[in-house]
Amino acid sequence: MTRFFKIWILLGACLFLAACSGDGTWGWYVIDPSTPAGQSNIWFLVGGFWATIQLSLIATVLSMTLGLLVALPGMSSNRWVRLPSRVYIEFVRAIPLLPMLFWVFYGLPVVMKSLGFPITIDAFWGAIITLAISDSAFTAEIYRSGIQSIPKGQTEAARTVGLTYSQTMRYVILPQAIRRILPPLANQFIYIVKMSAFASVIGMQELTRRANELVVTEYRPLEIYTLLILEYLVLVLIISFFVRWLERKMGSDENR
Amino acid sequence: MTADRVIEIASLNKSFGDFQVLTNVDLNVSLGERIVICGPSGSGKSTLIRCVNGLEQYDSGSITVDGISLSEPGGVDRVRAEVGMVFQQFNLFPHLSVIDNLTLGPMKARGLSRKDAEAQAMEYLERVKIPEQARKRPRDLSGGQQQRVAIARSLCMKPKIMLFDEPTSALDPEMISEVLDVMVELARDGMTMLVVTHEMGFARKVADRMVFMDGGEIVETGTPAEVFEAPKTQRFKTFLDKILQH
């Protein structure tokens, strides 16, 4: 009963919002799949999926790699080895995504040029670099807590049977830590998908940018942004379904 | 005499922050010698034997193992190649089968082929009397079996010296003897052993020398016959009375 009640309230709210849009009339025609104009608008909007997914996937992989490279020295018993990692994490975590995006996109090429390595950064790679760096502070912490959850005795035993530090990580610690690391890393993927919307401001033609462009020509913000949110919702729900599955799989491994 | 000295510890000092754990510890061990270290909780026994293979760092003094100084560059790694260690909590690798626990070191650190490493692992599993458990995961074994796997895992690296840190303290009483039996056999084969334990029956049977520690110092050393007959210090006497009561 209460479930239906909620749905009605939600629908009511939607209708109210719909009535407030634009000139106060319905505007769903912009994305009406039964008209050719609506169809072409929908195709235009949905066309951003591929860019969003590409951007998020590459940024996540880079962030996972970078995060590990930052996390490992961060666990050293030597404070001077630990320090750069700590500083990196605190520093990167403190910078809001948007200013960092501007800095990478507009500033980094200038810095590189003055250092004698002229590079051009397009919107795609600018967004990926920013997302990867900004997320790597979080993945580093995920690695750290996962690795530190493995008892110290494991490292000690590995070292006494002659394994080097990197062999110890590779054959003993990471295989055990991975079940604590993978689910939260997959969650970071969701975070990156959502944050990738910022790439729109430097001109990356992903989901949000396309919605903005259509709003400018059609002037139907409510309808178009509603569809935009639904697009992200579908994407994120699919990923979180996968994360759930992964968590269950990892969890059941633990009991085996 | 000095020629077959495999461990030389000289005026070793170590502290954790303000807390002095080891104070001027001197200890020499000859090849094939079996030493049992005992003492009250917190007296620094674990810290001392963990210093020997570089699991703990020390503040001053020196440790030389088989002619290799721990403080020389690369010394720790070379010493670890000579020294095996068995822990109170076994520390087996839970994600690997018993046989993979035994072959990991020889394959990765010594470059043995899987075939050779497994053949050697089976040999040592026979020696600790559990070859039939080779394909199981550690968690499917009893505590006594797990500790015997841990001993076999160390032996696979062909160490010259074995360190034991309370190897039977985490075991149920009925499993203690199966582990001690393996250790007695190891002693018979001439292995140099440094054993932290309160198993006085074992000490009496295999120890060449007993070392009693208290408050981070070596308070007394002597053969089992000497110390069990008449400990020289009151502290050792009190300690022995306490643990021999049960």
Ligand SMILES: Nc1ncnc2c1ncn2[C@@H]1O[C@H](COP(=O)(O)OP(=O)(O)OP(=O)(O)O)[C@@H](O)[C@H]1O
């Ligand atoms: N990592 C550490 N940091 C700080 N203090 C420590 C650390 N490890 C050991 N200690 C302290 O050093 C002292 C000696 O510890 P150690 O483990 O060597 O004693 P032990 O003789 O092995 O005792 P037990 O019989 O309880 O195992 C103890 O007081 C302990 O609290």
Ligand SMILES: [Mg+2]
């Ligand atoms: Mg101890």
